[in-house]
Amino acid sequence: MAAADGLPATLRRRDLCSRGIRLAGKMRSDVVDLLDTYVEWQGLDPSASVAAVEGVPVAAVEHWDEQTGTQRLLENLAAYRAFRALLTQMLEEQREQLDEADTALGRALAAVLLQVSAFAYHLEELLRLECRGPPSEEVAGPSPTAHLSLFERKLRGLGVLRELAQWAVRSARDLRQLAKPSPGSSLPPGPAESP
Amino acid sequence: DSHIQYERVGADVTMKCGSMDWDAAVTWTANGTDIDPSHLNGSYLILKNVDLTQSGQYSCYEGSSWRLKYQTYLRVGMPPKEPVLMCRSNNYPKGFYCSWHLPTPTYIPNFFNISVIHGTREMVCEKDAFPKNRCHIRYVQLFSTVKYKVTLTVTNALGKNSTTFTFDEFTIVKPDPPESVVAKPVPNNPRRLEVSWQNPSSWPDPESFPLKFFLRYRPLILDQWQHVELSDGTSHTITDAYAGKEYIIQVAAKDNDIGTWSDWSVAVHATPWTEEPKHLTTEAQITETTSASTSSFMPPPTTKICDKGAVVGSGAVAVCWTAGLVVAAYGVLFI
Numbered sequence: 001m002a003a004a005d006g007l008p009a010t011l012r013r014r015d016l017c018s019r020g021i022r023l024a025g026k027m028r029s030d031v032v033d034l035l036d037t038y039v040e041w042q043g044l045d046p047s048a049s050v051a052a053v054e055g056v057p058v059a060a061v062e063h064w065d066e067q068t069g070t071q072r073l074l075e076n077l078a079a080y081r082a083f084r085a086l087l088t089q090m091l092e093e094q095r096e097q098l099d100e101a102d103t104a105l106g107r108a109l110a111a112v113l114l115q116v117s118a119f120a121y122h123l124e125e126l127l128r129l130e131c132r133g134p135p136s137e138e139v140a141g142p143s144p145t146a147h148l149s150l151f152e153r154k155l156r157g158l159g160v161l162r163e164l165a166q167w168a169v170r171s172a173r174d175l176r177q178l179a180k181p182s183p184g185s186s187l188p189p190g191p192a193e194s195p
Numbered sequence: 196d197s198h199i200q201y202e203r204v205g206a207d208v209t210m211k212c213g214s215m216d217w218d219a220a221v222t223w224t225a226n227g228t229d230i231d232p233s234h235l236n237g238s239y240l241i242l243k244n245v246d247l248t249q250s251g252q253y254s255c256y257e258g259s260s261w262r263l264k265y266q267t268y269l270r271v272g273m274p275p276k277e278p279v280l281m282c283r284s285n286n287y288p289k290g291f292y293c294s295w296h297l298p299t300p301t302y303i304p305n306f307f308n309i310s311v312i313h314g315t316r317e318m319v320c321e322k323d324a325f326p327k328n329r330c331h332i333r334y335v336q337l338f339s340t341v342k343y344k345v346t347l348t349v350t351n352a353l354g355k356n357s358t359t360f361t362f363d364e365f366t367i368v369k370p371d372p373p374e375s376v377v378a379k380p381v382p383n384n385p386r387r388l389e390v391s392w393q394n395p396s397s398w399p400d401p402e403s404f405p406l407k408f409f410l411r412y413r414p415l416i417l418d419q420w421q422h423v424e425l426s427d428g429t430s431h432t433i434t435d436a437y438a439g440k441e442y443i444i445q446v447a448a449k450d451n452d453i454g455t456w457s458d459w460s461v462a463v464h465a466t467p468w469t470e471e472p473k474h475l476t477t478e479a480q481i482t483e484t485t486s487a488s489t490s491s492f493m494p495p496p497t498t499k500i501c502d503k504g505a506v507v508g509s510g511a512v513a514v515c516w517t518a519g520l521v522v523a524a525y526g527v528l529f530i
Contacts, residue, residue: 028452049342060339064288162340169365169452170338176403 013129017179020122021172027115028168034108035161041105042154053159055143057082059166064173072174073127074135079167080120085141086160087113093145093153116164119171126178199268201303201352202245210240212255213265220258226251245271247302272303274354280347282360286397287368287404287450288337293320293360294329295347305351314341339364368454370406371395373429373446378465385438388412388465391430392446395457406448409456414440415464426451441466 039046052058057079061067067075091109145153202208212221217237223230234241242249250272255265276298284291293309309330311318320330343364348357373392381387390410394401405427411420414437425431436442445459 025452058340060336060341062336064337166338166340172452173403176405180402 009129013126014179016122016126016129017175020119020126020175021179023115023119023122024168024172024175027112027119028165028172030108030112030115031161031165031168034112035158035165037105037108038157038161041103042157044154044158048155048158050155050159050162053156053163055082056086056160056163057167059163059170061170064170065177067174067177069178070127070130072178073123073130076167076171076174077120077123077127077135080116080123080171083116083160083164083167084113084120087116087164089141089145090157090160093157097150112164199270201270201272203353204246204271204273205244208240208242208245208269209236210242210253210255210267210269211265212238212240215255215257215264221264222256222258222261224254224256225249227254242269245269247271250302270303270352272351272353273299273301275301275305275349275351275356277356277358278307278347278349280345280358280360282343282345282362282367284364284368284454285371285395286399287370287454288334289399290331290333291367292323292329292331293345293347294326295349296328297349301351301353303351303353305349308348308350310346310348312344312346313339320345334364337364365453366455368450370448370450370454370457371397372457372460373408373448374460376444376446376460376463378442378444378463380465380468381432382468385467385469386434386436388433388436388442388444388467389430390433390444390446390463392460393429395448398448405451407451409447409449410444411446411459412436412442412444414442416440436467438467439469 036046038044059079061075087109091106091113094103094106094109145156148156200208200210210223212219212223215221215238217239219238221235221238223235223240230240238255240253240255250270251268253267253269254263256262257264278295278297280293280295282291282293293311295307295309297305307328309320311320311332313336316335318332318335320332323329323331340363342361344359344361346357346359348355372395374395376390376392378388378390381389390412392408394406398404398406407427408425408429410423410425410431412433413420421433421435423431423433433442433444442465443462444465445462447456447459449456
């Protein structure tokens, strides 16, 4: 079966996985830099412990090696959609806090947000290739933070970015698993490639 | 009765002769040798400021009957200092191991207890049969931001000490060095060396968790290393080697995304290809060849002139024939 651009589905999948792995690698590198910038701007201790933040998708997973390809894609997509909303929220808060639209932190946040959005789209493409199609996006956005103190919001932001950095590593691994011609994938054996 | 007694280096030790009265006449021995009575206070043995050499078997005998009344094994030692603990994952994502040692010996038996906590979960670190000061844990979760906290407690008869190591899942990932490093010259290339290696066998899944590599090389005669970082593949061709110089080469590995570089691999040595000096045919060689041909003439082989590797096209074939005829003519002259 050929995908929309005429490439056989298996080749298209492999191509999307390769590009996704590169995108995840770049995203992780930028998130790590963003973490340094964030900690500096917000006056936080880089080794501060942050408890699990409500609404932030947790990258930690048990039995990771036993997940099917579909599970990997769905969990990744749900996570990056959530991060997209969380980063948008952080960007707005940061602009309100500093009363300034353009700061180094703001630009760095915006750049990562763009990559997160691109990665989410990439995952949607992979799911479409599975003929399953991406699930529709949930209407509810991230938890409101108006009731949190400024310090609590800063810590929450730190938790978001740390978890995003973990996800970027996990996503690269997930896509490598997906790219393998594996018995563990939930994808049905591909039909013979079209000439 | 006999038992073991542990005392700290520098302590003052008093040994009683079992249930004997203070004023009983006794003899003490250390490892079978009589102890000078100046060390006795009544029937008590007094050892001041003990040192390691005073470890041994102490026995007390009743004065007249020489009956053994008391025996103890004195072990002089020290309480443990803070142990040194390290944890590492050389087989990510399967698990990690922790190993430990004491910075200074205690000279008496020590017992180690290790606890590993991840969030609220206590994990079991299974002791390795060898080495004894090591245990390993299987990862239950991957990609967690929750730190691991490992506490090692060491206890002996004279005291106790402990240390704690807290770390993230990613930071302790350090592969073993690459294996089977081979470096070979490249024929007809005096400045190249071909280097190849394999992933460490302890790294369980290089396909999903690929490694990247760092290669360093230098000629033996220089101290400065050249470095090359390679993001994929397990081979590399060095193209800027000094001609004719022996090189030393090593490779290190790191997970593509996380952790730290391995130690350097075992070093290998190689020298780039050099051209062999061409052989010149001397008069003596021609004379020797033709005299050997007089009894049963055979045109001598003309391999050097007509080397197959050097022969290209019919022109060179003609040269071979011509050379053969010339030598045949010489042979005829000497029959």
